[in-house]
Amino acid sequence: MGKILQFPLTQIPDIGLDVALDLEMDDLEEDWFRASSLKLIGKLEKTGSDEVSFQGRLSGRFLLECSLGLAEFLHSFNEPLAVYFSRMPQDSGSEGEVELNEEDLEVAYIENETVDLTMPVRDQIGLAIPIQPRCPDKCLGEAPETCRKLDEGASVGVGAGSDPRWGALRGWKPGDSP
Numbered sequence: 623m624g625k626i627l628q629f630p631l632t633q634i635p636d637i638g639l640d641v642a643l644d645l646e647m648d649d650l651e652e653d654w655f656r657a658s659s660l661k662l663i664g665k666l667e668k669t670g671s672d673e674v675s676f677q678g679r680l681s682g683r684f685l686l687e688c689s690l691g692l693a694e695f696l697h698s699f700n701e702p703l704a705v706y707f708s709r710m711p712q713d714s715g716s717e718g719e720v721e722l723n724e725e726d727l728e729v730a731y732i733e734n735e736t737v738d739l740t741m742p743v744r745d746q747i748g749l750a751i752p753i754q755p756r757c758p759d760k761c762l763g764e765a766p767e768t769c770r771k772l773d774e775g776a777s778v779g780v781g782a783g784s785d786p787r788w789g790a791l792r793g794w795k796p797g798d799s800p
Contacts, residue, residue, distance in 0.1 A: 627739040629666060631732065634674060638667040641678065641739075650744050656685040657747060664703065666737060674707040674737050680746050688757040692787070695757040699750040705742040707732050 626649045629639065645660035664678015681700040688695060710731045730742055 629737045631735045634666050638665050640665055657682050659683050672709040676705045678703050686755040689754040693757045701746055701750050703746050705730050707737050
């Protein structure tokens with residue numbers, strides 16, 4: 623696992639640092655989503671002696687499952703990414719606890735003289751995943767009637783007596799223990 627998204631402050635020149643990276647899932651140290659063709663393009667700039675900003679775009683594709691028809695499909699995304707980094711506020715002497723103000727919640731922190739874009743990139747990818755994905759082929763094109771029926775709660779397809787996502791509950795009755 624590389625530290626491809628970590629940039630030492632000493633390597634960010636005053637004129638800024640252009641960032642153009644092809645990312646792998648290992649770079650994000652995450653496995654709860656399936657993404658490919660991840661690209662991060664932007665610029666890191668020092669905005670003060672203890673502040674750095676990143677402005678750019680994050681793009682890629684997810685392998686998702688349609689929330690209605692259960693078909694797997696690729697979903698592309700291309701999202702803006704803006705992150706502001708500053709040094710961690712100084713300890714107030716209360717056993718390592720620091721009180722954060724509202725504006726502190728919008729800032730990532732520089733740790734060990736390094737700007738790390740890993741968490742902001744992971745967060746942005748998480749925000750790009752649709753809550754109820756619908757495949758573009760069947761739901762919006764090839765067979766819109768199928769998804770319309772599923773929307774209304776009707777079964778469709780060969781042997782469509784039940785939705786396979788509920789299979790684990792097939793034999794359950796009220797009063798049964800889990």
